[in-house]
Amino acid sequence: MPGLCIFLLWSITGWSRLNFRRETDRKKIESVDVIIAMRNEEAVIENLITDLAKQDYSGQMKIYFVDDHSNDATFEKVKSLIEKNGLSNAVLLQSPNESKKASIDFAIRQSNGEFIITTDADCRVGTQWVSSFVNVAETSSAKFFSGPVALKGGATLLEKMQSLEMIGLTGIAAASFAQHQPMMCNGANMAYRRDAYLQVNGFAGSRFSSGDDTQLMRKIADENPSNLLFVKNENAIVVSDPQSTINSFYEQRRRWATKIPFTLSPVTVIIAVIAWLTHAGLFLSLIATIFGIISWKILLICAISKTLPELFFLNRVSSFLKMPVNNFLVILLQPLYWFYIFIIGLLVPFSGYEWKGRRVV
Numbered sequence: 001m002p003g004l005c006i007f008l009l010w011s012i013t014g015w016s017r018l019n020f021r022r023e024t025d026r027k028k029i030e031s032v033d034v035i036i037a038m039r040n041e042e043a044v045i046e047n048l049i050t051d052l053a054k055q056d057y058s059g060q061m062k063i064y065f066v067d068d069h070s071n072d073a074t075f076e077k078v079k080s081l082i083e084k085n086g087l088s089n090a091v092l093l094q095s096p097n098e099s100k101k102a103s104i105d106f107a108i109r110q111s112n113g114e115f116i117i118t119t120d121a122d123c124r125v126g127t128q129w130v131s132s133f134v135n136v137a138e139t140s141s142a143k144f145f146s147g148p149v150a151l152k153g154g155a156t157l158l159e160k161m162q163s164l165e166m167i168g169l170t171g172i173a174a175a176s177f178a179q180h181q182p183m184m185c186n187g188a189n190m191a192y193r194r195d196a197y198l199q200v201n202g203f204a205g206s207r208f209s210s211g212d213d214t215q216l217m218r219k220i221a222d223e224n225p226s227n228l229l230f231v232k233n234e235n236a237i238v239v240s241d242p243q244s245t246i247n248s249f250y251e252q253r254r255r256w257a258t259k260i261p262f263t264l265s266p267v268t269v270i271i272a273v274i275a276w277l278t279h280a281g282l283f284l285s286l287i288a289t290i291f292g293i294i295s296w297k298i299l300l301i302c303a304i305s306k307t308l309p310e311l312f313f314l315n316r317v318s319s320f321l322k323m324p325v326n327n328f329l330v331i332l333l334q335p336l337y338w339f340y341i342f343i344i345g346l347l348v349p350f351s352g353y354e355w356k357g358r359r360v361v
Helices: 003-017 046-052 075-085 100-110 127-137 156-178 193-198 213-223 246-263 266-290 298-319 327-347
Strands: 029-036 060-067 089-092 116-117 144-146 150-152 188-191 228-230 238-240 353-355 358-360
Touching: 003 156, 003 238, 003 266, 003 298, 029 046, 029 100, 046 075, 046 246, 060 075, 060 100, 075 188, 116 127, 116 144, 116 193, 127 144, 144 156, 144 213, 150 156, 156 228, 156 246, 156 298, 188 213, 188 353, 193 213, 238 298, 238 327, 238 353, 246 327, 266 327, 298 327
Parallel strands: 029 060, 029 116, 060 089, 144 228, 150 238
Antiparallel strands: 116 188, 144 188, 353 358
16 A cells, blocks of 8 residues: 555656756757558547548658558548548558557558657547647657547446546656656557667567557667657647447456566566555455454545545646546545456456457467
């Protein structure tokens, strides 16, 4: 319990000190490549293409849509939407190899833009999304940039829980960048300089199909943590939808959990273990309280000491994301959250998962 509370205070401090200091005499970015790896995205891709067609960025930009062996009509749908939206700067590719990382790498090898931005096919972006990243990159010596991600539109309890969780994850990612101990980022909203990607040999060296975000972040950070910058700009926010079913939610969390022991830094792994032990302890204490083994006062003290700094942190981050937090809901969801973290950590870190119709072992 003390370990997680200390980490929350560390995150609050990092979020508070997060700022961007402009550097003078930085080089103008001449060309930008936006890359979207796709697999079975026929039902959701239209919104993103519409958003990309409305970007206010006036520089040289190409948009690469890379199909990762979809078994639906994604390729045909994107081709039609490109024509419909008049995206003359769009390129549609078919990846020769499977996995998101292979698809992104293929697009990078086919392109020549000096600055690369990635997002996911099921996301929405604002009109200034590209320009917000470029403006920061042109006045910074950083090589890798992470942006904020929000989950909106959820109506069920499951969807609301995911939305709250993403607020916390976005805040932790930003705080860790500010503290020069990068822990995580989100491939749905990140960017990097081409020369930095090539210098670390891209995604090479990993046998995992996931980790296109954290693995690359870690490789660049290992050279120098100051090479990383979190873009705390509301115009850079990417919005997506939460998982709508328990099964899709479970498979996504299984996919996330498989990365923890292998693609994250030792510090991040330690924090993940502390977080799991804390939630497991709270859940087991709840069971023990129900059976009268321990006093409810002990459980209440432990729960309050964890929830109060968590609420403070969530409210700080949610204010920036313009997503007001329902504090009562956060408190109400605590036992469910304890159970979910306990089960995920116990059952799936070393197991395979299914994602977008593909089984990954």
